[in-house]
Amino acid sequence: MKIRGRIFAVDDDELIVSMLARALKSEGYEVHFQTTPQDVVANILAWQPDIVFLDVDLAEEINGFDILAALKKEEVGAEVVMLTADDSAESAIRAMKLGAVEYFTKPFNLDEIKIITGNIIENIRRKAEIDYHRERICPYFEHGLVGESPQMKEILKTAEKLVQARAETILVTGESGSGKEVLARYLHCRRQKAEGNGQGPFFAVNCTALPENLIESELFGHAKGAFTDARTEKKGIFELAADGTLLLDEIGDMRLDLQAKLLRVMEERTVRRLGGSVDLPVQATVIVTTNKDLKAAAEQGGFRKDLFFRLSAFAMELPPLRERGEDILLLARHFLRYFANKYLKKGIKEFSGDAEKALLAYGWPGNVRELRNIIERCVVLEEMETITREQLLPKLGGWADSGPSGSARIILPEEGLSLGELEKDLIRQALERTNANQTKAAKLLDISYDTLRYQMKKFGLG
Incomplete structure (x- = not known):
C-alpha cells in the first residue's frame, strides 16, 4: 500500500496511541x-512527520x-493536532494561537480523526504544489540563473546573504545579456519567500526608455496640479512597488539631477511626489543595474560619486558567459528542456557531440540572452530528436569552431554571410x-587606433 503520510503521535495513554496508530495505519x-x-x-525533528498528534496533559514538568x-x-514543518480531556474553549483557543491546526477532545471519534487527517494531508500536498509552481514561475528557472562554475556559485551565495540581511539597495553590474534582470528577479523571489508573503510586486524601469520629461513623474509620482497636464494625483513606482522590488535598469544613463533625487530616496527611504509636500515611506527593495563602469564614470564626472559609494555597499558583478565555460552546456540543456516543453516539442531531447563542441567554441558576445535565443530558435525550427552542429552553425553567425591555436575561427555558412556586417558587429562588440x-x-581587435577610427566612421559607429 502506498504511504499517504507520516504521523507522529504523543500521548501518555498507551491505549489511546495504540488505537490511534491502528486506525491511521489502516x-x-x-x-x-x-x-x-x-x-x-x-x-x-529526526523523524520528520507530516502531522503530529500531541496530548496536552503529558506530565507535570512539561505539557x-x-x-x-x-x-x-x-x-518544524509538520502540522500539529492537539488531543485533550479538557473541553474548555480557553484550552482550544490557546492551542490555535500557538499554531495547532486542529483540536480534539477525548474521547474522540476515530472516523472523524481519519477524515480530518486526510484533509490535513491534502492541504499539505496542495500547499507544497503551490510553492513548487511559485518557484517554477520565478524567472530564475525560466531564464537560466543556474550554473556550477565557481563564479555563479559565489553569485548565488552572495545573493542569499543579501536576502538574509534584507539589503534595501543592491547594485548588479555586468555585460548586456549576462542576466542582470534575471538575478534581480531571483533576488525578489527569494526575498518574498524569506518574508513569507510571496505577493510583493516587481517593477522594472529602464532609465533610458522613458522620456526625460516623464521619468520623474513615473518614479516619484505627482500631486494634482504639479504641472500643466497633472489633472489628478498619481502614485510613482516607488510607492507602487510597496513591499516588493523596484528594478532601475541602466542606472548609468540617468541624468545627474535625477541621481541626486535618487540618492535622497535611498538614504532617507522616503519619496516626495512632484508638487507634493508629504514624504512617503519607501518600503521596496531597490535593485539598480548597469553594463557601465560606474567607478570610472564617477571619476570622469558622468556619475555622482556619492551615489556610487551608496550603491557599491552591496554590489554584485555577473561574469560574461565566455568566462563561465562550465555553465555553457548546463544552460544549453536547461533551455532545451524548457523550450521543448513550452513549444510542445518534447521529441527534441539533446545535442550531438559536435553540436556541444560548437557551443563551447563560440564566444557568446550576447551572453546568456544570446544562448537562450539560439536554443529557442533551434527548438522552434527543428524536428529531430538531436540538435546537430549543422543545425546550430547558421544560428551562431559562423563562429562555431576552433582553429589550430585553440582560438575561435569563422566557419562560412552554406548560405554565406555579409563580411561588412560581420566586421561592423565585431567593432560594435x-x-x-x-x-x-x-x-x-x-x-582587442588587434588593429591600430587610426584604423579603428576609420572603420567606425565607415560604418557610422562614432
Whole structure:
C-alpha cells in the first residue's frame, strides 16, 4: 500500500496511541508514537512527520502546549493536532494561537480523526504544489540563473546573504545579456519567500526608455496640479512597488539631477511626489543595474560619486558567459528542456557531440540572452530528436569552431554571410566590451587606433 503520510503521535495513554496508530495505519499512514515527553522534540525533528498528534496533559514538568511552542520555535514543518480531556474553549483557543491546526477532545471519534487527517494531508500536498509552481514561475528557472562554475556559485551565495540581511539597495553590474534582470528577479523571489508573503510586486524601469520629461513623474509620482497636464494625483513606482522590488535598469544613463533625487530616496527611504509636500515611506527593495563602469564614470564626472559609494555597499558583478565555460552546456540543456516543453516539442531531447563542441567554441558576445535565443530558435525550427552542429552553425553567425591555436575561427555558412556586417558587429562588440574606450577596443581587435577610427566612421559607429 502506498504511504499517504507520516504521523507522529504523543500521548501518555498507551491505549489511546495504540488505537490511534491502528486506525491511521489502516488508512495507509506510517505511524510512530511515544508515551513520554522525553526527547520528544528531537525525535519529531529526526523523524520528520507530516502531522503530529500531541496530548496536552503529558506530565507535570512539561505539557503539550510547551512542546507545541518548542516545535514552532524550531520551525518544524509538520502540522500539529492537539488531543485533550479538557473541553474548555480557553484550552482550544490557546492551542490555535500557538499554531495547532486542529483540536480534539477525548474521547474522540476515530472516523472523524481519519477524515480530518486526510484533509490535513491534502492541504499539505496542495500547499507544497503551490510553492513548487511559485518557484517554477520565478524567472530564475525560466531564464537560466543556474550554473556550477565557481563564479555563479559565489553569485548565488552572495545573493542569499543579501536576502538574509534584507539589503534595501543592491547594485548588479555586468555585460548586456549576462542576466542582470534575471538575478534581480531571483533576488525578489527569494526575498518574498524569506518574508513569507510571496505577493510583493516587481517593477522594472529602464532609465533610458522613458522620456526625460516623464521619468520623474513615473518614479516619484505627482500631486494634482504639479504641472500643466497633472489633472489628478498619481502614485510613482516607488510607492507602487510597496513591499516588493523596484528594478532601475541602466542606472548609468540617468541624468545627474535625477541621481541626486535618487540618492535622497535611498538614504532617507522616503519619496516626495512632484508638487507634493508629504514624504512617503519607501518600503521596496531597490535593485539598480548597469553594463557601465560606474567607478570610472564617477571619476570622469558622468556619475555622482556619492551615489556610487551608496550603491557599491552591496554590489554584485555577473561574469560574461565566455568566462563561465562550465555553465555553457548546463544552460544549453536547461533551455532545451524548457523550450521543448513550452513549444510542445518534447521529441527534441539533446545535442550531438559536435553540436556541444560548437557551443563551447563560440564566444557568446550576447551572453546568456544570446544562448537562450539560439536554443529557442533551434527548438522552434527543428524536428529531430538531436540538435546537430549543422543545425546550430547558421544560428551562431559562423563562429562555431576552433582553429589550430585553440582560438575561435569563422566557419562560412552554406548560405554565406555579409563580411561588412560581420566586421561592423565585431567593432560594435569591442566598443561595448570596453565601454567605448577606443584605445582598448583597437587592442582587442588587434588593429591600430587610426584604423579603428576609420572603420567606425565607415560604418557610422562614432
